[in-house]
Amino acid sequence: MSMPEPVITVRDLEMGYGSFVLMRDLTFTVNRGDVFIIMGGSGCGKSTLLKILVGLKQPSRGQVFHGDVNFWDADVEVRESIQRRFGMLYQSGALWSSMTLAENIALPLEQYTKLGTGQIREVVALKLALVGLAGFEDFYPSEISGGMKKRAALARAMALDPDILFFDEPSAGLDPVSARLLDDLILELRASLNTTIVIVTHELASIFAIGNNSVFLDVEARTMTASGDPNKLLAAPPNPNVHKFLTRGEK
Amino acid sequence: MSTREQSVPLDSRIRIDRYGGDTLAIRLSGDWKLDQGLPSTAPVIREIESRQPVRGVILEDVGIRGWDSGLLTFLIKVVDFCSTAGIPVTADALPEGVRRLLALARAVPARAGARKESGREPFLPRVGSQALSVWRSTRETVDFLGETAIAFARLLRGKATFRRSDLSLLLQECGSKALPIVSLISLLVGLILGFVGAIQLRMFGAEVFVADIVAIAMVRVMGAIMTGIIMAGRTGAAFAAQIGTMQVNEEIDALKTMGISPVEFLVLPRLIALIIMMPLLCAYADLMGILGGFVVGVGMLGINPVEYLHRTQEALTLTTFWIGLFHSLVFGVLVALASCLRGMQCGRSASDVGAAATRAVVTSIVAIIVATAIITFLCEVLGL
């Protein structure tokens, strides 16, 4: 393997809403090609951290570097060009309900590429085929199931061949089989496209199957109490809360 | 591999070579990214077709510098063409990632019949489905009215479930918050009536009867119609959008599964709020309209203020006032029912909510005008 190349570096980050501090002193690095897991109990601020990483919310203190650009100090144009390389899968899917699946995926392509309508249609068909939804172009989000919505949202997140994909609880609300399939799909996409992936999840199966790097947010300590390869964290838990989380409190 | 026979340059990134008579090698190099534009597959496919018989196609990477979905869309079309033509494709010499993605994209076959039929239906089926949808919507309306009537009966027996706090918020929303716009509109309508009347009456030197015209027109019907239309646009649209959004978020389903009737819980408080507030708003609008007429009569025509008020008092009877209030009560019921019905009928997407709000306003206004015609006719028959 070559030297790890940092794509996201977080330093001394503090986040909260108003005067309410959720987490402080977060420092970690996501390297190119990582499947990076943000772990932690419900309500500890995982979604909030993800929003900060993709630039939807400003941290109350600290820095986020994308490559070597300090994101929140950069100009708006620089920030937008960085964000264009992101794909994001929202917790609810967030497909645009008044558009068909094809239109959902085509919109970013129409915005940011110079492709003609015919070529856009081909790319849309490819993305849908990659997530196993070939032929569902003309369906509206209200006409497909929850798992299919998640996959369609993944197709939309991948529309522009992003460098980094962010996922907020991709398997939440899915049955175990669909969740497994989604995990496999994520792994497959990473292996073939070498996309860096940042995932919020508390699905243990996913964490151990796909993660190679992670950060653990501890509600009680209000900071991160562990980071690194989740399998190694399980083998040698640095503190009881991590152990409890990674073993679901069993044993 | 046997001897190479000929080489055809197409796009600078593609080369097609032929081996041993019936095997084609498609060799790819250079940049294959979406923003570099995609080469057409047509010439490649024509090559394959024109060189029949082809027993095999080899896809080969001879120096691809960068690739993304652009390369994949190109390859998929070639591979799809070959598989329908029954030509085996060897992709071993493609980058590993490309091979895996190709396999992934072709793993789940396109679901047959998933694609929707587009194009126009023939005439008769279209008429038929129109008729069916009219029938369906009529039945929905009747069902809805029935459910509302039942809910109302339960209310009278003190059994209806809804939150009193919802009702008080709604009363505020339909009452005091509507006052500014009702004031403005009715004052202006009073002014206009006074103005138009004055121009006609001046010809006969009967300016003083402006007071009669404004008073009777406002109190008997205009006050009620104006508040009705304002409430249809302001409150009716809001009701439909609120209930429609709840429909989209499956909140209505949640009420139903808990055994709470959405009609009782959502429609009843809105109906009550409008039944209480519309007559009050109407009485207020009457007053503002008379004030508007007063401004024209006294300010422009120079009628003595005391005389103007005296004529107004002469012209109005209690019956006129009650007829006006009756109008507004009916309009309140119509606006509440029409907008809640449209909200309940809302589809499951964001744009359906907008459509529901529009339909609520249109239905309410049509209902208001039709009801006015009916009430006017009934009053005529009853000699009121």
Ligand SMILES: Nc1ncnc2c1ncn2[C@@H]1O[C@H](COP(=O)(O)OP(=O)(O)O)[C@@H](O)[C@H]1O
């Ligand atoms: N917009 C908001 N305003 C105020 N507090 C919020 C907001 N969004 C989330 N929170 C609070 O922040 C905490 C973390 O939320 P979130 O990041 O969504 O948690 P999770 O780890 O479950 O994704 C929760 O306690 C939540 O109440």
Ligand SMILES: [Mg+2]
């Ligand atoms: Mg969350």
